[in-house]
Amino acid sequence: QVQLxxxxxxxxxxxxxxxxxxxxxxxxxxxxxxxWDRQIxxxxxxxxxxxxxxxxxxxxxxxxxxFIISRDNAEKTxxxxxxxxxxxxxxxxxxxxxxxxxxxxxxxxxxxxGTQVTVSS
Numbered sequence: 001q002v003q004l005x006x007x008x009x010x011x012x013x014x015x016x017x018x019x020x021x022x023x024x025x026x027x028x029x030x031x032x033x034x035x036w037d038r039q040i041x042x043x044x045x046x047x048x049x050x051x052x053x054x055x056x057x058x059x060x061x062x063x064x065x066x067f068i069i070s071r072d073n074a075e076k077t078x079x080x081x082x083x084x085x086x087x088x089x090x091x092x093x094x095x096x097x098x099x100x101x102x103x104x105x106x107x108x109x110x111x112x113x114g115t116q117v118t119v120s121s
Contacts, residue, residue, distance in 0.1 A: 002028055002110045004095045009115030012085055020080040020115060021072075022095030028110075032099040034078040036069065037111065038091040045094065049080060063089075085119045092116055 008020035020036070028034075035050030035058070049069040050058040057069055068081040078095065095112040 002097065002099070004028075004097060004110060004112035006093070006095045006112045006115040009093060009117050011118040011120065014086055014119055014121050016085050016119070017081070017083045018085060018117060020082065020093055020095075020117075021075075022078045022080075022112060023076065024078070024095075024097065026076065028097050028099065029076050029078075032097040033107065034069075034071070035096045035098075036078075036080045037094040037096050038089075038117075039094070039114075040088075040091045047096070050096075050098075051078060082117070085117075087119050087121055090117060090119050 003025055005023045010018060012018055033050060033052045036048055037045045038048050039045040048060045048063050049067055051069045051071055059067060066084045070079050072079055092114040094114045097110045098107040101108050
């Protein structure tokens with residue numbers, strides 16, 4: 001039922017920019033908090049950016065000032081603009097949705113399949 005379709009992953013040079021997009025359903029787009037995780041090879045997934053339904057943004061310190069999360073209402077996507085990329089940003093990037101659950105105070109988290117970003121020196 002929950003669809004999270006990611007695109008935009010690519011190989012780029014250090015200092016370059018890349019834009020990732022996540023397409024989801026109308027219900028998820030409207031009702032769920034959205035964001036992006038990433039997983040560096042051999043490490044656990046980390047939450048790097050979120051965009052709540054209230055319009056508040058969160059960024060991990062590792063990407064703050066370089067990455068920008070946004071909501072595109074025309075395309076119904078959650079985008080991640082990545083600037084000043086470094087080799088340390090090489091990772092699999094995942095779209096994430098935190099959705100309300102009936103009868104539970106805690107949201108349920110869903111992930112997309114991921115898109116690979118590789119940054120070369």
